Amino acid sequence: MAAHLSYGRVNLNILREAARKELREFLDKCAGSKAIVWDEYLTGPFGLIAQYSLLKEHEVEKMFTLKSGRLPSADVKNIIFFVRPRLELMDIIADNIFSEGKLHSSRDFHILFVPRRSMLCEQRLKEQGVLASFTNIDEYILDLIPYDGDLLSMEYESAFRECYLENDLTSLYHTAKGLMTLQALYGTIPQIFGKGDCARHVANMMLRMKREFAGTQNQILPVFDTLLLLDRNIDLLTPLATQLTYEGLIDEIYGITNGYVKLPPEKFAQKKQGEASKDLPTEPKKLQLNSAEELYAEIRDKNFNAVGAALSKKAKIISAAFEERHNAKTVGEIKQFVSQLPHMQAARSSLANHTSIAELIKDITSKFVLQLLCLSALVLPTSNFPVSASEAFFDNLTVEQEFMTGVDTDKANTYIEDSIAQKDPLIKILRLVCMQSVCNNGLKQKVLDHYKREILQTYGFEHILTLNNLEKAGLLKLQSSSRNNHPTIRKTLKLWMEDANEQNPNDISYVYSGYAPLSVRLTQVLARPGWRSIEEVLKMLPGPHFEERQQLPSGLHKKRQQGENRTTLVFFLGGVTYAEIAALRFLSQMEDSGMEYVIATTKLINGTTWIKSLMDRPEAQMP
């Protein structure tokens, strides 16, 4: 079921299994039938660890969502609350227990804190007078959740906001703890590199924790050679840009949550003859996206412009495979053909799904596709795409690319002004304005105030708080007297590649059709030739850069085979985009890189979800 986790260089299934084991142990602690009351936020991440079937095997009969008032009735022995350690949730639980009253005095209550129990919360329960009602109070340490064969996420949505706006470094503590767990399972990571204040903080905590655990020396041969900790705020630009890989675009347009995407159902309607357009399904189509699906694994990281070709090639292969049946003459051959059928059918339905998704995306981006196809002088299929949507996408992209290449970044941009006038979604505006600010190392007072005024006048005064947050996070800023060093960074790190080849990429810049994500470039340089070559640029980016070594017990030093790749765990503190992941995967696959990457992050983000997490929206109480 989670086999795809074990395909990668590092078998992440070990981590998943460890998490499952712990869950089972807790469930078995509460003997008898159970109902789980869920902190809704947790259901997604938990889905990656255990399906309902596992819970059911351990006598979980009912599941509810945590909300105030009486618990729904359920004839069970145990009520278990699965919650994050948050005070407001404690109040709800207390309320639940009070309303339960003495009706079911025979029931046992339990709390499972995820990812860590908190004295503060227990204190609150005590104040509410319900602490004694709990038979078990436990913690379920779920820091890093295996997301895919090479991807771990903490699914900690507010990490960036907490770290950079509120100076609340809780997420970093969990990060360090998570990395310790990881090292307990995969061996001590001998080398730690990092860039940024948060990275420094995490590394410090790790070293400290190592000291705390000293003596329980871990005798596992290290799987990871290097850990690279990167602050999101050293590269604010990348998440703001529109991702142009297949997976990135799905996320940009429809949003991927916990490995699932919900899509408009029209294109997935079963086309049966006769009743073509009668009952279109109205429920959104929910699809799971991960490398367990062979086709998806193949195309997810391609630039969207290369997806069409890949899909049609795949279509040919599959239909050829189906054609094979005509060649099957002997009973043996037929038998062999039949045995392959389930696989082929799965491949066919997978192909159908992705063709539909690609079409959906194309409707929105086609101008972009068209533009590029024109350049390569290909003959176009004619279709009636809605001009406005695709045009908006294209214009938006053009502006982004202008900013990234440093064209006119110090003037108010007409496209942004027009978009505001059109009352385009605020987040789109914020993404663009922030991008301009980042690419220009801050905006001139006049330009900044102009944008801010435009936004407040158009979208409402309440957004003054959001703007304030963006300024605090450094996404928007006033140009200081020092010169704009962004062009230097861009040139030194080759962040803009004119001749990005989208079909057969030779550089990571393909993921943004020209822009090479800074974070990934730093990772690439670290592997070869090393950061010493870019000291100057590193100094321009915020926060310290550092290197730490962790002593390995003798005998655990790896004897490397000739040509064996090294493995680096890249941890993005504050979020990572699918395009960055794609770029790292591309580096892993490059023949001469000698390095494979496993990616970990606090949360998978895109510009929209990221900016959203930084917004403050007071709700007016006035009638």
Next chain:
Amino acid sequence: MAFITANWNPMGDAFYRKTELYQMSWNIRDGLGDSLVAAAPYGGPVALLREPHRRSPSSRPQLEIYSASGASITSFPWKSGPVVHLGWSVSDELLCVQEDGTVLIYDLFGSFKRHFSMGQEVVQSQVFEAKVFHSPYGTGIAILTGSSHFTLATNIEDLKLRRLPEVPGLQGKPSCWVVLTQDRQTKVLLSTGPELFVLDNTSCTAVCPPGLSPQAGSIVHMSVSFSYKYLALFTDTGHLWTGLSNLQDKLSGVDTNQKETPKQMVWCRRPKTQQPSVVLMWDRLLLVVGVCNDTIQFPLEDQSVLVGELDGVRIISLTSQELLQEVPLVCQDIFKIASMAPGALLLEAHREYEKCSQKADEYLREIKEQNVLGDAVQQCVEAAGHEYDTDTQKALMRAASFGKCFLTEFGPDPFVTTCRELRVLNAVRETSVGMPLTHTQFKQMTLQVLIDRLVYRQFYPLAIEICRYLKIPDYQGVSRVLKHWASCKVQQKDLSDEAIARAVCLKVGDSPGVSYSHIAAKAYECGRTELAIKLLDFEARSGEQVPLLLKMKRSQLALGKAVESGDTDLVYTVVTYLKNEMNRGDFFMTLRNQPVALSLYRQFCKLQEQETLKDLYNQDDDHQELANYYIMASYREKRLESRLSHLQSAIDEYNKAKNDFAVKATEDEMRLLRFQRKLDDEKGAGLLGLSLQGTMEALMSLGLHKQAEQLYRDFKVPDKRYWWLKLKSLAEKEEWEELEKFSKSKKSPIGYLAFVEICMKNNNRYEAKKYVCKVTPEQKVKAHLAVGDLEGAADTAIERRNESELGAVLSRCSASDHLLVDRLNRARVNSSKK
């Protein structure tokens, strides 16, 4: 060496030997007769309580503790009640069972640790007899009360008293009784003379040992083996019955011809025993009775105590201590006179070799011919382990090493391990340490326990030496020793805090697994708070430091440590604690010095205590945040006036923060709100809360163009945006004439393509076309395409010779437009040529 078999006594086809372990270094004048004696197995310590029944308060009985070699460890007058029984726990604690059922626990050095009671009823009825026993569950105690009841506790660490059922017809004491552990159950076996009973949790069953004839008389003494597997019964006729303790089988029955009840009776067996026996002791006689009916007699010179061991019996007398055991088979093989066992030959070969005699070769050949050199080496190694005398050990090991030279495939492990273990054993057997452990006992008790026992005796340097020598991982070895050492060190009253802290830090350093907080807690327990704080400083785990610091009321320090740990929950915990403990002013000041704690507390307040949040910002003069706070608060207000007053406060704060933009923006907002309220009152427009743009939009759709224009001017709305708004509004309402008028009012700041597109969006191609000609050349192709005029678009594109525009037009052509396609392609070729 030739005399090695001198102290061997045959017993059936095996031998028994008595080896002297120590000349006792104690000096006991009055003998052991009048004392309560407890000697722990595995070479454990010996406790003596002299004259326990003397009750005059003027001369209190003396409690003395010795090592097994007789070195005095401690001695103190017994001040508590009369003691019935002494015994040792598995962790070397002395258990003193008093008459009133209280059990007092002392450590090896005579410091009192704790006490517990064996039940209330005992206070009345008193304890008649008590026994301390060991089982897989730990150390247990069984007592017999004055009312002839048995009460058991199987584990003193987890005290659960169990009163056993009554024994029918039992008055006073039974003639003898023992505690048995069988089938995971603890039982009492007792004899009332003629009858034998088994008492378990629920019942009392009369039993009859198989093959014990009624003529044998009544049972006056009984003994179970070390493993609880075998039982020996002694009757008043001098008959000794041995069998399995489950009374299923008899081993033997022997008449000892001794009518007197022996003082002590102990099983003497060893693992893989050939000839087990029972050792009986009378005043002047030690009798070893084999199950094979053979006996050996030893005269006794003075009063002694027998200590049953896993593989023999220790005999402690006033002057010496001896080990009586069956000679292990491998030693028999090697040392038996005229033995031809491979080991014996190898030993002989080596002996000749040392003498530089060629006979060595002959012996070796003989062994090799039989192809048993491997066995020979193994035998020597094994036998060395069983020998107590170091010269014998050496001789055997040298022989083994010699033999090994002629072997090609022989794993070095057994040899090396035995060497190492013997060194350790010899070290602890030293009189100064006094732990006469045999190799078998050592293997059974494990190295871990040995180190623990050394630590209990405070032989720290030796313990560490052993850990290092045997390369035990620090965590299980050295660190554990150091931890214990440090806990002991902090209790030394004659040293200053400074000196102790320094000494501890110097020794313990960064040793993995040593918890400084554990040591500090110990210091705090002894009332040395300052020392505890000093020690806590060395603790790496803040999680451990913080609770103790709070307990010691060092909350500021606790806060610092919590922050350092990065564990925010810990910080919150301390902050909550501080909040309750301090007055508000001090609390805020404390937080101010800890920015991390302060921001966490702010977070807390944001969710829980908005008012406090304001105070916090106020205190920090954080005007920007304070202003934001007011803005946030303004949205919670239901009435416009209060909302405005909050906004006014925000303006004041923004002013202080020198945030001109925000001041202006907030003022604008207030102005807008007032304007909206006015219009709402006048026209019921429902504007309140809309953005400026939203307000203008609403006004336009209500046809209130004048008011919209007023806002546009008052708020300096950029032309472009206003044009867009008006354009859209007019188009949506399909006021095409107005739109045209508007387009001509002045030069459009947004160009004319917008006009084209907006008309198309509202499905008015006719109107749209009006504006195509006004569009700038760059956008003209787009405009033509927008209205669906392919020809026009093509003409413009060709005229402009712009390749991408040509492409764009081409892409919109369908197959039926082939004429156009040709033209475009030609133009394209031309333009690319150019």
